[in-house]
Amino acid sequence: MSAIETPTGDELLKVLTALGNPHRLRIVAALAQGRNYVSRLAREIGMSRPLLHMHLQRLEAAGLVVGTLELSDSGKAMKFFEVSPFAYALTPQIVTEAARTLTDQQPDEKAPSERARNEKESAQWTSS
Amino acid sequence: MSAIETPTGDELLKVLTALGNPHRLRIVAALAQGRNYVSRLAREIGMSRPLLHMHLQRLEAAGLVVGTLELSDSGKAMKFFEVSPFAYALTPQIVTEAARTLTDQQPDEKAPSERARNEKESAQWTSS
DNA sequence: GTCACGTGTCAGATTCTTCTTACACCCCAA
DNA sequence: TTGGGGTGTAAGAAGAATCTGACACGTGAC
Numbered sequence A, B: 001m002s003a004i005e006t007p008t009g010d011e012l013l014k015v016l017t018a019l020g021n022p023h024r025l026r027i028v029a030a031l032a033q034g035r036n037y038v039s040r041l042a043r044e045i046g047m048s049r050p051l052l053h054m055h056l057q058r059l060e061a062a063g064l065v066v067g068t069l070e071l072s073d074s075g076k077a078m079k080f081f082e083v084s085p086f087a088y089a090l091t092p093q094i095v096t097e098a099a100r101t102l103t104d105q106q107p108d109e110k111a112p113s114e115r116a117r118n119e120k121e122s123a124q125w126t127s128s
Numbered sequence C: 001g002t003c004a005c006g007t008g009t010c011a012g013a014t015t016c017t018t019c020t021t022a023c024a025c026c027c028c029a030a
Numbered sequence D: 001t002t003g004g005g006g007t008g009t010a011a012g013a014a015g016a017a018t019c020t021g022a023c024a025c026g027t028g029a030c
Helices: A007-020 A022-032 A037-044 A049-060 A094-097 A114-125 B009-019 B024-032 B037-046 B049-059 B090-098 B114-125
Strands: A064-072 A077-083 A089-091 B065-071 B077-083 B088-090
Touching: A007 A022, A007 A094, A007 A114, A007 B009, A007 B024, A022 A037, A022 A049, A022 A077, A022 B009, A022 B090, A037 A049, A037 A077, A049 A064, A089 B049, A094 B024, A094 B037, B009 B024, B009 B049, B009 B090, B024 B037, B024 B049, B024 B077, B037 B049, B037 B077, B037 B088, B049 B065, B088 B090
Parallel strands: none
Antiparallel strands: A064 A077, A089 B088, B065 B077
């Protein structure tokens, strides 16, 4: 078995810092229950909208959630977010692998090839 | 299969913040190659000893490394560190599970029952 | 004694993250 | 035109994390 490619050091680091925050864990958890738009989600989890906006940015930059700006039937622009089906494993080996490709400077943009990979990975991760 | 219990929210959060740092990723990677004592490790990865000390504290608090103070044959007290065989999975489901048990306040000490669990988990994680 | 090498810790500077507040824009309905 | 609800973002305060430099202690070898 095992078809999960080991992530890039920078990629893994971004995921870890993105998930290493109680608010963002809750946000991911909330979005895992179903897509939602920013203002509503902010009300539901009791957080100021600009703050939630910032956290969502971080999560999206790490490839953990995806946002799409949609026009509601009543003409309002609403930004919906949903979790992308990510799957990462954390073991000493994988950390060792990843640390090899760590570029001490922080990358600005994320390669847009990431989502496709996540889709494939998530299949075998239907954990109990 | 699957015997990996879902971690506590606080536990997972501690692991994520501990690993969410380039230096600490490298430290874990270095220790995965073999145990080492603080001063030597500091020289090898080019980091000031007090700083390394701090990072090791964080990693140990998260249960990712274990340190033991040993007396060398020449009488010097040396603190050896090694990685504990941790194994965590990161998926939306697991995050959702964990977020349920998040106690917004940060816990001070870690339950000492953690190591035993890690030992058992790591068996099935011989990845790639 | 002095030096080399190990341990630990503290104070303070610096930098990063987080959070609030306030602003600007858009569209529809009353 | 005013109000409600959506969007985004920027400035600055507050707090947390990071890092350096200096100190203190212990032991064995010269």
